Amino acid sequence: MQAPILSxxxxxxxxxxxxxxxxxxxxxxxxxxxxxxxxxxxxxxxYTLKFLEIESKETEGTTDENDTGIESEVLARxxxxxxxxxxxxxPTLVKLGPIGLNIVSFDEKxxxxxxxxxxxxxxxxxxxxxxxxxxKEALNLAINISDAIDHLWNIGMVHRDIKPKxxxxxxxxxxxxxxxxxxxxxxxKALTQASLIIGTAxxxxxxxxxxxxxxxxxxxxxxxxxIVLYQALTGSHPFYKQGVNTMQxxxxxxxxxxxxxxxxRSGINKRFSRIITRLLSRHPHMRFKSCENLIDMLTKLxxxx
Numbered sequence: 137m138q139a140p141i142l143s144x145x146x147x148x149x150x151x152x153x154x155x156x157x158x159x160x161x162x163x164x165x166x167x168x169x170x171x172x173x174x175x176x177x178x179x180x181x182x183y184t185l186k187f188l189e190i191e192s193k194e195t196e197g198t199t200d201e202n203d204t205g206i207e208s209e210v211l212a213r214x215x216x217x218x219x220x221x222x223x224x225x226x227p228t229l230v231k232l233g234p235i236g237l238n239i240v241s242f243d244e245k246x247x248x249x250x251x252x253x254x255x256x257x258x259x260x261x262x263x264x265x266x267x268x269x270x271x272k273e274a275l276n277l278a279i280n281i282s283d284a285i286d287h288l289w290n291i292g293m294v295h296r297d298i299k300p301k302x303x304x305x306x307x308x309x310x311x312x313x314x315x316x317x318x319x320x321x322x323x324x325k326a327l328t329q330a331s332l333i334i335g336t337a338x339x340x341x342x343x344x345x346x347x348x349x350x351x352x353x354x355x356x357x358x359x360x361x362x363i364v365l366y367q368a369l370t371g372s373h374p375f376y377k378q379g380v381n382t383m384q385x386x387x388x389x390x391x392x393x394x395x396x397x398x399x400x401r402s403g404i405n406k407r408f409s410r411i412i413t414r415l416l417s418r419h420p421h422m423r424f425k426s427c428e429n430l431i432d433m434l435t436k437l438x439x440x441x
Contacts, residue, residue, distance in 0.1 A: 139172045161175075214250065220288065224291065226284065233250070236250055260311070268370070268401070275441070279434045297339070300368075341420075342392075358430070363375070372395075374416060
């Protein structure tokens with residue numbers, strides 16, 4: 137199921153019918169996956185509005201189990217994302233806006249709609265297309281995303297999709313983790329069939345690849361953080377090279393085969409390099425026992441550099 141096709145005038149029409157808030161200055165922001173995102177002001181404060189399509193005229197009334205399953209999955213993911221934003225109070229995870237989860241009908245489509253805080257900045261993917269992070273920026277990235285992972289784990293959640301496109305850097309230089317829709321609930325029902333591999337193929341831990349859910353905990357997210365930090369400092373993905381196919385990338389991840397950071401960028405603090413190498417360990421028990429331990433180590437290192 138694709139992201140819905142909506143214009144700015146469409147969004148004004150939807151909001152006029154479904155919100156008591158004052159909605160102004162709507163502008164298209166982005167589209168990706170199943171979401172289309174707009175920036176706006178809600179009661180004079182900047183926020184984003186997100187829309188997901190759960191039913192269209194093509195699928196309305198269908199008895200196809202696949203279509204019904206996809207629609208249920210979209211609703212479940214959006215609901216989980218809202219639940220996590222409500223439960224986690226930290227500046228390192230995006231927050232829910234004043235408009236909660238709503239189901240609206242528009243132009244023979246059934247849409248999910250909700251608002252989030254607007255982050256004035258750039259996503260890490262866009263930043264890395266133009267430059268590498270400085271060592272201090274990378275340390276800040278490591279601390280901020282470790283904090284986000286820790287808060288998720290405190291409510292029994294694992295993000296599973298940490299990658300540059302899901303991380304924003306705001307104007308203050310802080311990093312915020314987005315898109316908790318496919319988070320894995322260690323206390324409840326998984327949102328996907330056991331046969332499916334979730335997440336972008338080159339941002340996956342060995343545990344995700346083998347799909348052994350009993351072994352997926354916060355340390356899986358730490359592995360993904362290791363990939364992001366390696367890429368932020370070197371400009372290269374640790375397990376991917378141009379021309380390498382998906383099966384080769386998976387083999388590299390499973391074998392933890394990558395070029396040492398110092399071979400690609402000189403001057404990086406050796407302790408920071410060792411921390412990233414540890415995050416990229418093949419076995420979870422070789423990473424860190426807790427996010428608190430990692431954050432403490434990173435904070436001390438940041439103070440010394």
